[in-house]
Amino acid sequence: MSRLRFWFLVPARLWLLFLFLAPLAIVCAYSLLTRGTYGGVERPWTVESYQRLPDPLYAAILVRSVALSAAATAICLVLAFPLALFISRATRRKNLYLHLVILPFWTSFLVRTYAWMFLLRDTGLVNTALIGLGFLRHPLPLLYNDGAVLLGLVYGFLPFMVLPLYATLERLDPALLEAAADLGAKPWSVFFRVVVPLAKPGIWAGAALVFIPCLGAYLTPDLLGGGKSVMIGNLVQNQFTTARDWPFGSAVSIALMLLTLAALGLFYRRASKELL
Amino acid sequence: MLLANILSVDPILELRDVAKHYPGHAAVQGISLRIPKGGFFSLLGPSGCGKTTTLRLIAGFEEPTAGQIWLNRELVNGRRPYQRDVSTVFQSYALFPHLTVRENIEFGLKEHKIPNRAGRVDAAIALVQLAGKEGRYPAQLSGGERQRVALARSLVLEPEVLLLDEPLAALDPQLRKQMRGELKELQQRVGITFLFVTHDQEEAMSMSDAIAVMHQGKIEQVGTPEEVYLRPASRFVANFLGAVNWIDGVGLRPEITRMAREAPADGLVTRPATVTRTVFLGNCIHVTARLESGEEAVAQLGRDHGTFQAGEPVHVVWNRADEMRLS
Numbered sequence: 001m002s003r004l005r006f007w008f009l010v011p012a013r014l015w016l017l018f019l020f021l022a023p024l025a026i027v028c029a030y031s032l033l034t035r036g037t038y039g040g041v042e043r044p045w046t047v048e049s050y051q052r053l054p055d056p057l058y059a060a061i062l063v064r065s066v067a068l069s070a071a072a073t074a075i076c077l078v079l080a081f082p083l084a085l086f087i088s089r090a091t092r093r094k095n096l097y098l099h100l101v102i103l104p105f106w107t108s109f110l111v112r113t114y115a116w117m118f119l120l121r122d123t124g125l126v127n128t129a130l131i132g133l134g135f136l137r138h139p140l141p142l143l144y145n146d147g148a149v150l151l152g153l154v155y156g157f158l159p160f161m162v163l164p165l166y167a168t169l170e171r172l173d174p175a176l177l178e179a180a181a182d183l184g185a186k187p188w189s190v191f192f193r194v195v196v197p198l199a200k201p202g203i204w205a206g207a208a209l210v211f212i213p214c215l216g217a218y219l220t221p222d223l224l225g226g227g228k229s230v231m232i233g234n235l236v237q238n239q240f241t242t243a244r245d246w247p248f249g250s251a252v253s254i255a256l257m258l259l260t261l262a263a264l265g266l267f268y269r270r271a272s273k274e275l276l
Numbered sequence: 277m278l279l280a281n282i283l284s285v286d287p288i289l290e291l292r293d294v295a296k297h298y299p300g301h302a303a304v305q306g307i308s309l310r311i312p313k314g315g316f317f318s319l320l321g322p323s324g325c326g327k328t329t330t331l332r333l334i335a336g337f338e339e340p341t342a343g344q345i346w347l348n349r350e351l352v353n354g355r356r357p358y359q360r361d362v363s364t365v366f367q368s369y370a371l372f373p374h375l376t377v378r379e380n381i382e383f384g385l386k387e388h389k390i391p392n393r394a395g396r397v398d399a400a401i402a403l404v405q406l407a408g409k410e411g412r413y414p415a416q417l418s419g420g421e422r423q424r425v426a427l428a429r430s431l432v433l434e435p436e437v438l439l440l441d442e443p444l445a446a447l448d449p450q451l452r453k454q455m456r457g458e459l460k461e462l463q464q465r466v467g468i469t470f471l472f473v474t475h476d477q478e479e480a481m482s483m484s485d486a487i488a489v490m491h492q493g494k495i496e497q498v499g500t501p502e503e504v505y506l507r508p509a510s511r512f513v514a515n516f517l518g519a520v521n522w523i524d525g526v527g528l529r530p531e532i533t534r535m536a537r538e539a540p541a542d543g544l545v546t547r548p549a550t551v552t553r554t555v556f557l558g559n560c561i562h563v564t565a566r567l568e569s570g571e572e573a574v575a576q577l578g579r580d581h582g583t584f585q586a587g588e589p590v591h592v593v594w595n596r597a598d599e600m601r602l603s
Contacts, residue, residue, distance in 0.1 A: 178337050179370035181357040183384035183429065193383075197374045 031250035039244040049251035058235065058252070065231040066259070068146065068221075069214035072153035076161040076210045077203065079154070084165035084202075085195070088172070101162050109156060113223045116152055117143060120224070144226035152220035157213060161206035168202030169195070201271055208267035212260050232256045287346075288313035288469050289334065289362075289437050294343030296329050303329040305493035306343065311437070311471060316463050318472045318480040321490035322516065327473045330490070331439050334471070336360045348436050358387070363430035364439045367446065369422045371414040377401070377425050378410040384433045400432035403462070420451050431466060440472045444479060456482050477517045481505065489513045507600065514600055521573040523547065523592070527600035530576040534593040535563050535584060544593050549573065551588045565590055 031049050033041035052058070087097045104112060119125050120142035127139035142148060172195065180190040196203075218233030225231070230238075232252060239249030287310040296304040304326040311317045319327040332338045334345060336357035345352050352360050363384070371380050381400050385393040401407055404424035414422055423443055430438055443459075444452045460483045463470045474480050480487050481501040488498045489512075497509035508514035514527050521528040539546055549565035552572070563575045563584050573592045584590065 173368070173370065175366050175368055175370035176372060178335075178357065179364070179366060179372075180383070182335055182337075182362075182364045183433065184358045184387035185383075186356075186358055186387075189387060194372060 027250045027253055030246050031248075031254050033247050035245045035247050039240075039246060041246050046247075049245075049247040052248060053251060053255055061230050061232060061235050062255070062259075064146070064229070065215055065233075068150055068153060068229075068231065069211050069217075071150055072157065072214045073161075073207050073211045075150070075154045076158050077207065080158060080161035080165050080206065081199075084162050084169050087162075087166055088169035089174075098166070101159050101166075104159065110219060113152060113156075113219055116148075116155065117223060120148055120151075143224060144228045146225075146229045148224040149221045149229045149231070152224040153214050153217060156217075156220060157210040160209040160213070164205040164209065165199060165202040168199045172198055204267050204271040208264060208271070211267075212263055215260055215263065216256060286313060287311055288348055289471070290344075290346040291330070291334075292344040292346070294330070294333060294340045294345060296326075296333055296338060297341040302493055304333065304340070307490075307493075307495045309488055309495065309498070311469065312486075313469055314467050315485040316460060316470045316472065316483055318474060318484040318487045319490055320474055320477060320480040320487050320516070322475055325490040326493040327475075327490050328441055331364070331441055331471065331473050334360075334437070335362055335364045335439055361436045362439055363433055363435040363437075364441060365423075365426045365430055365443045367442045369414075369426040369443075369446075371422055371425055371429070373414050376411050376413055377406060377417070380414070380425055381428045381432055383429065388433070396432055400428040403431065403466070404428040419447050420455065423447065423455070427462070431462075431468065434466075435468065437469045437471055440470060442474055443472075444474070444476075452479075459483060481517070489516060491516075508602065511602060514602070519574060520600070521571075523567065523571055523573060524569075527602070528573070528594055528598065529600070530562065530574045532594060532598040533573055533575040535565060535575045535577065535581070536591045536593050537588075539591050540593050543595075545596055547573075547592045549590055549592045551584045551586055551590055553586055554584050563590075565592055567592060 030041050032045050032047065034044060034046055034048070036042045083101075087094060087101075090097060117124070121127070122139040122141075122143075124142070126142060127136070130136040131139065176194055176198070177190055180194045181187075185193060215231075216233050217231055218237060221229055221231040221234050222237075225234070227234075233256075236249050236252050236256070239245045239252060243249075289309075289311040291307055291309040293306045293308055294304060295302070295306045307326075307330065319330060321327045329338065333340050334347075336352070336355055336359070340353065347360065347362065372383065375383065378397060378401070382393055382397050385396060390396070401410060404427055406421065406424055406428065409417065409421065414425065417425065423446075426443070440459075444455055447455060456479060459470075459472075463483075472480070472483065481504075484501055486498060486500055487504050489496045489504055491510075491512050497504055497513045499507070499509075504513055505517050508517060508527075511527075514520050519530050521530065521533055535551070536546075547567050549567045552564045552566050554564070555562040561577045561579060561581070561583075563577055564572055565575070566572050575592070
């Protein structure tokens with residue numbers, strides 16, 4: 001029995017070793033080495049890369065990443081809650097609505113982000129329409145700013161908030177809502193005193209599923225931020241390519257990972273508290 | 277007490293030709309009911325008879341298709357549940373799982389923005405004997421305790437009418453019988469009108485001042501427990517409230533049906549029959565006999581009536597005054 005278990009666990013162990021622990025060790029090692037002239041790393045060992053992290057230039061990127069991720073999470077929550085509530089209370093077509101929520105996954109995220117660029121750019125659909133209708137003379141700067149990145153993040157990760165919320169709201173006993181109304185609670189009160197507290201496990205799970213990938217987002221700020229609204233992911237990419245500073249890129253990656261772990265720990269503690 | 281006396285009291289709740297139709301299904305078909313203040317009133321009927329729908333119409337969870345609902349001389353049609361001075365004890369209790377016993381009971385008082393709530397909550401907790409369990413969550417309570425919380429949560433608001441939707445159904449049989457007495461006693465102590473929905477005729481009879489028997493969305497009969505049991509208005513009511521022997525179109529309860537080896541003296545009705553089986557039930561014996569007409573009659577006898585063997589010829593005997601005559 002234990003022999004069998006050993007062999008069954010071999011693929012998982014190999015996977016963890018070669019695709020997780022080994023790359024992690026390499027990134028750790030790189031972050032502690034000196035940059036090579038044409039990229040790559042060389043000796044001596046140093047912690048210089050980490051000492052550069054608090055530099056205001058990089059700190060600002062870090063702060064922007066956390067702020068944009070937090071804002072995207074909050075907006076996703078506000079948008080997803082009514083939608084999840086609607087789907088969970090629907091008597092018919094529940095499956096159709098759920099499929100519509102995950103429908104965007106059927107196309108490449110890259111293609112969908114390009115689609116946003118076509119909508120938002122100066123000669124895009126939105127600006128052309130507004131100018132054509134006479135509302136505007138000059139195009140609005142809709143692309144290449146924090147707002148565009150935020151929009152892209154919310155758009156990209158909204159389903160990850162809807163699905164866990166739906167899962168908790170689906171299990172909510174409708175009799176509890178009737179009981180609350182019966183005891184004198186008006187609809188808003190029912191929502192905030194009964195629905196929201198009971199949806200907390202879903203809220204925390206959704207928040208983790210949106211916040212953490214947002215923090216590491218690369219594609220969205222790259223395309224919709226256009227180098228003007230830079231997030232941690234873009235900084236890492238930039239260090240490995242244009243800047244040819246592999247040690248610093250590695251140090252930023254490690255910092256991002258620690259930040260993610262801290263966020264996960266926080267979400268996990270809140271979620272486990274909600275489940276008693 | 278006669279029904280006429282009960283109904284002479286000014287009604288706290290009145291239904292006038294209330295109907296509720298769903299697509300392809302008429303759950304409630306024009307019922308009228310006057311429920312007197314301060315009593316224990318039951319809606320009794322089999323599942324699907326419309327009794328729970330009626331309760332939900334009164335609570336405001338559903339709106340009637342037709343008819344009027346009057347609560348304390350005010351027409352309450354169209355009012356939302358939170359605008360009606362009634363409170364419901366749900367079959368599942370519907371306690372808020374994220375709130376403690378105390379917070380559950382305080383919920384309605386907070387919603388009504390009532391000051392100095394602590395005293396009233398304490399009184400409600402004492403009323404249902406839950407002192408010491410205030411800090412527990414519903415998941416940490418037994419079925420009986422949950423039911424008490426549900427009762428306290430509604431009673432603390434002192435509603436005009438307390439609506440109870442099969443509140444004993446989820447309890448085990450032993451506790452269910454014990455709770456009958458406690459519920460009745462509670463109702464008398466607080467003086468609030470109880471409208472109790474059940475499919476269990478024994479439950480309804482043991483607690484109610486008056487019972488409305490429902491069948492297929494209509495009220496078959498309203499009366500005191502004695503009236504509906506002894507003088508049922510229809511064959512349905514007679515059968516629903518207890519076992520009946522139907523002999524020549526006349527109904528006889530098994531407990532007033534007798535079996536005798538010798539033909540009895542005058543003044544009693546008697547029919548020759550053959551014993552088909554006897555069942556020992558501990559506190560009594562059920563003897564079944566087939567009459568010459570082919571009809572079967574069950575007599576519920578005390579153990580001192582001796583034993584009867586299957587195949588034995590007997591006389592089925594009863595007093596004409598005990599016959600149920602359907603109006």
